[in-house]
Amino acid sequence: MGNTNKTAGGWGFLALELDGVARAADGDTAGGATALAAAVLAAESAGFHAVTFKDSPAEGRLNALQRAAFAGPLTRSLVLIPEVDTAYTEPFHASTQLASLDYVSGGRAGWIATAEDDPAAAAAVGRSYVAGDGLAQEAAASIEVSRRLWDSWEDGAVIRDVASGRYLDAGKLHYVDFDGPGYSVKGPSIIPRPLQGQLPVLVPASLVGAGLVEPSGVDAVLVSAPTAELLAEEIRDVRERLGGGSPAVVVELDVVLDARGQGAAQRLGDESAIGKPGSGGTDGARRARFAGSAAELADLLTEVLEVADGVRLHPARFDVDFEELSRLVLPELRRRGVLAPVPQDGTFRDLLGLERPASRYAATAVGN
């Protein structure tokens, strides 16, 4: 099968989902900050390219963007990708928060744009429940608002020109005048253009397509399939559906490894050891689950990274599975030359092989 990967200088990247780390539990009033710091440092030194942070409502789960921001100053090369909902959040806030994450991480931020499909999430903020294509439309609108706001300060808008007494050049600041489904956003942003210009935006494949989130507005799609065997076919279908200049593909994969003297099959039979099976994909789609040895996982990932640009691993038990991943799986994948090099002092865009784009407003007339 032809390698259509976009990732720079290698086959693909590995992102590690950190859910379960730093869950605030009774009596743990530190909110797991120590565990979070340890986990991101361990992920970075194990050679993971990125970590992701789930955000849909769950007991003890702290706000994802804040966990990512906390990790920013602690890490050097690790890409930090929080989920931020688009259906029930304020697009203006989301845009500012994500741009801020890019600043505190030195350009290592990404965004998994989710659309919460949950009446409870609607009720929490007193909005009507959005379902079906409405969710994709909310996601499309919110992403468009962020992208415009990120561009609304052109590069170099902060001029610090002592002679004219101007800190800013208003000619490089732009109203975004977004008119969307039921709301509008004026702009400009309240924070300068993110370090990366535009943060890479990852979107569940189910939300992407004609009339949904346009593929051109997406840097990577998250692809799920019910089983690991079906992943290659699903990736092919998604690429076909999204057409030629389609976004990068990142595969969602649950992982249960033989560990600590227990076989994966054994661990699977013991729910307390692995958490609930099955669903819980970013888009509610079923996520494939791998259960087996480290060597078998290395084989699967080698196959998958031949057709995908990256994999997001969801360890069943962070501490248990992370140990096996870092000790056995990543070294083997590196030995096989399957992994993209970790960009040193690079950005998430560098990892994805994306240029830093000019602001969409850069060519327009002054003051517009």
Add this chain to the structure above:
Amino acid sequence: MTQHSRAKYQPSGKLQFGIFFQGVNSGTIWKAAESGSQTDFESFRRIAQTAERGLFAAFFLGEGLRLREHLGRPHELDVAGRPDAQAMLAALAAVTSNIGLVATQNTTYNDPADLAHRLSSLDLLSGGRAAWNIVTTDNAWTGANFRRGGYLDHADRYTHAEAFVETAKRIWDSHDPATGQWQRVLHEGQHYTVDVTPRLPRSAQYRPVLFQAGDSPEGRNFAARQADVIFSAHPKLDDALDFRRDIVERTLDAGRGANDVKIMPASEFILAATPEEARDKKAWVRSLQIGPQQAIAYLEQFWGRELGEYDPDGPLPEIDPVVEETSETRGSGFHGAKARQLADQWRAEAKEKGLSIRQFVSAKTSRVDATFNGSYAEVADRLVEHARTGAVDGFNISPWLIPTGLDDIVNHLVPALQERGVYPTEYAGSTLRENLGLATPERASASAPTESAPLEARV
């Protein structure tokens, strides 16, 4: 709630410092060689760590949800472009260990369940160091960036804010440590409804500390009922004493103890080794804060027209403003004044004092009474009076340089205050509540009704 007798206010005799990173204002000098970035994380890390070295209780970030404008286009002359408060504070939590992290967040353009969850997250991540500076900015100009637009009447801002804060407190109270369960929180009000089952436990300081900034009588009553600390606008000793008396009265009326609400006014420090050097430094600071362009722009904002042809070193313009009401587009605080009346008043005032445009604007914007200027020893002596009389519990210092603007204060003023016995010599604890000397809130009883009486309807 425990019943307090109308016991007298007891001064603690101590002061605390906070640093207010403004990010959008004319007080921050960007024209000096040592003026650093307003957005790079290193600026924030440097100043937060300096503050922590000086045992500051809190690091504040301001908020403004629309870029300031001047005569219909973005205002160019002052620093602007401030990171999101909570994202920045979460990052700072990773590189600090004792200082409180205070996020200014608006009640009008946030949702209570979402904001309460994010503040709780910050509180947990920081080991109990988070606070919320509650502001109520409500104008439709800001609303143009949000889903709901300008939905709120100015008159309703505190009714709304209070219902919002009550809801947030119920969310933070909803966790029952005995059962590990959360109570569902319902609120149906005039402006929003909330139906949420919260999902975070209490933090090391129970819940985020609440600051309030807003000086109207409604704002003060709101603070007296809800806040732990007031971020006030009255640092000068006699004003501060008046304000303290007023707040103690209101706090007692609200059924709380005389010492339950702390006061930390906004302030600026321009210090040097000798009084002469300090005076020179102040002149230098002022000249960089209000340059000729800023002086003209300041007047243009009230005149509603371009005044570029006027000499900044000459008298105030003799022509009249073209607007009846001044615009709100600089953010909060500028609404309401009748422009022509104001212009007459200002011309008379400038003439009487013999001030040029630049001198007049500099005096107007620098809030003379918010500035402590002098040698380290002089200023330390003045501050001892604030501590002794109980006029304030501390100061929220706006540095005029980023990121080195606290160096003088931490290296020289703090030791001078410590020698005088009015400033802490170590952190009292690891949470903000401990460091501010605030009591832990009592959890609302687990059997409290889950359905709230609609507070907005009651008021």
